[in-house]
Amino acid sequence: MQSSCRKIMSELMQWSFVQYELLLYLDTHPEDRTAYQDYVNACDKVNQLKRQYEAYCGALTPCGFAPPQYPWGWIETPWPWEIDY
Amino acid sequence: MWIYEKKLQYPVRVSKCDVKMAKYLLTQYGGPDGELSAALRYLNQRYSMPTKKAKGLLTDIGTEELAHLEMIAAMIYKLLKDVPLEVLEREGLGAHYAVHNSALFYADPNGVPWTASYIQAQGDPVSDLTEDMAAEQKARQAYEQLLQLTDDPLLKDSIRFLREREVVHFQRFGEALNDVQGFLDSKKYY
Numbered sequence: 001m002q003s004s005c006r007k008i009m010s011e012l013m014q015w016s017f018v019q020y021e022l023l024l025y026l027d028t029h030p031e032d033r034t035a036y037q038d039y040v041n042a043c044d045k046v047n048q049l050k051r052q053y054e055a056y057c058g059a060l061t062p063c064g065f066a067p068p069q070y071p072w073g074w075i076e077t078p079w080p081w082e083i084d085y
Numbered sequence: 086m087w088i089y090e091k092k093l094q095y096p097v098r099v100s101k102c103d104v105k106m107a108k109y110l111l112t113q114y115g116g117p118d119g120e121l122s123a124a125l126r127y128l129n130q131r132y133s134m135p136t137k138k139a140k141g142l143l144t145d146i147g148t149e150e151l152a153h154l155e156m157i158a159a160m161i162y163k164l165l166k167d168v169p170l171e172v173l174e175r176e177g178l179g180a181h182y183a184v185h186n187s188a189l190f191y192a193d194p195n196g197v198p199w200t201a202s203y204i205q206a207q208g209d210p211v212s213d214l215t216e217d218m219a220a221e222q223k224a225r226q227a228y229e230q231l232l233q234l235t236d237d238p239l240l241k242d243s244i245r246f247l248r249e250r251e252v253v254h255f256q257r258f259g260e261a262l263n264d265v266q267g268f269l270d271s272k273k274y275y
Contacts (some may be wrong), residue, residue, distance in 0.1 A: 011093065025257070027145055028138050
């Protein structure tokens with residue numbers, strides 16, 4: 001994996017963590033407006049980074065932000081356990 | 086439904102191959118309080134939960150546990166990468182090789198296969214959420230024991246992440262339990 005992709009991936013992991021941590025919190029605190037606003041911002045950041053990663057580095061989901069690559073790109077990029085982080 | 090994301094929840098790195106540690110980590114793959122048990126326990130219990138908060142939380146924590154299962158698999162994969170058979174045999178995975186070759190399997194470090202009797206579903210939301218809280222503490226304990234069994238700083242970093250998640254899940258399940266108890270109390274008329 002290219003170092004530029006590793007960098008976006010690392011940032012994406014960090015923001016996805018923020019998003020997921022807030023998701024669990026909001027499940028039991030649905031009326032916490034500050035947490036809700038933080039969640040909206042984290043989601044926005046996650047989607048921006050996913051868009052960036054998928055444009056330059058490959059698909060994260062089979063139907064993501066970038067048009068799927070032909071020949072079939074989904075099986076070409078390394079799997080999560082094969083990546084040197 | 087679920088959609089797969091081609092990424093880990095948190096990076097998994099190892100400094101060197103370590104057959105013994107790969108074997109010990111199997112407890113969190115196919116052991117009683119491992120990540121497979123956690124994911125299946127929560128995703129199954131959500132159907133009999135009475136409150137919105139409990140249904141949401143079990144869905145979202147159950148989904149996160151699948152990501153943890155993938156992290157454990159990545160740890161074992163990296164710890165065993167390109168290890169020759171003689172070393173596997175000498176370091177304690179000879180029996181595993183005889184049965185499974187180099188495949189991963191849902192079993193504990195002693196080779197005992199995963200079984201559904203590791204998890205419960207009582208239909209009583211107080212019983213189920215209390216079991217979930219206990220399961221999170223047992224998983225937290227397992228990660229602390231695993232941290233004592235390795236001196237690899239990179240591997241320890243990934244294991245510490247998982248240990249912290251157990252603590253957060255325990256806290257959230259406690260909040261869902263309070264919510265369920267409030268709901269059950271509000272339904273009692275004498």
